[in-house]
Amino acid sequence: MTGPVQDAKGCFPQAFRAELDLLMKLRRDVRRFRTDPVDEAVLTRCLSAVSLAPSVGLSEPWRIIRVGSDAARAAALKNFETANAEALADYSEDRAATYARLKLSGMREAPVQIAFFCDDETEKGHGLGARTMPEMRRYSVVTAITLFWLSLRAEGLGLGWVSVLDPDQMARDLNVPQSWSLIGYFCIGHPERLSDTPELEQEGWEQRFAALPIETR
Template identity: 55%
Template sequence: MSDPNFSAAFRQDLDKLFEWRRDVRHFRTDPVPEHILEDLLHTACRAPSVGLSEPWRFVRVESPQRRAGIRNNFARSNALALDGRNGDDAQRYASLKLAGLDEAPHHIAVFCDTNPVQGRGLGRATMPETTTWSAVMAIYTFWLSAAAQGIGLGWVSILDPDDAASVLSVEPDWQFLAYLCVGYPKQHASTPELERQGWEQRNPARRRWIYR
């Protein structure tokens, strides 16, 4: 097989994909076709993993009862986060839309099997957390592939992980990493919503090398 030859046009499109990949909070309710969801999963599983361990576990959350459990988890966790803020900071936080749980047609929880048999421990002796990082790479691969097809993804992180794992009845040694809202966005944007709402701005200093 010959080496791939990625054209300048492809590289420009790839850069555009990075620019337009957003953390979506506002979704249309019409579902993504099942074959596209399957394609996204297969693409995500091309992500690199330590020792070829493939520690990611993608869980489709279809049960209304389990979704309600996650929604209650978010409400409790978000209230606790709000309680930790004061004054204008609390008001600004309360105004943010931090989840698309009620609109997104698809809910996907991602876990990591932190000590999988697959891979036979290669590369994990001194840094066992590399399984977690591998699973996060799979999430990002899923995210980029979704964005390339005009599909939005919102990563809900304001959740109690132990409660989420209990609600979803997964294996006890799986580590909860992400709860993803997936669907077609109501609008597309090339800048983060938090930036558009004035919560935070990108820092040019983060785009510089640090030399030692």
């Protein structure tokens, strides 16, 4: 195994840590993509990061669907547009006006679209850690997604997490087993622009905490 040399305490060099910190700061939820294609070798390399993620009981419950056909993408887009219209109707006055301005998906532009599911009934891992907290399987998928996300950003690619949709309808449209639960639908491609500030913050939807909310008991 090659990489930055660790010191006697197992610490990585300061330059490496600074670059890792920058990578995390520049990991943004991208909604504005260019339409040029993504190199398949690069995408495969980024997807390999999923296998590095921790998982409860070593269950590796992630299940990945490449959404490539016109029919599947049209169904996903319809799902989003329906849910988006319903969400807009739930807001009132100024908040509704702000919501209407937001670009909440890159589904029309992103050249790569992927859905991550969790197999809630996988026998892999023999139930270790999931008997008491079955939601840990889904958390495991989220950690895998996070590593995938960072890997994409390191390759100059962006990822947009689309959550304004009906997950059950998505599962039906993609014809997955009933034991699979949608964790996220993702748009992937070359971002139109880069920023270290969340777009929702730029658009005035919400602000990040000024300080980390930590309590002591």
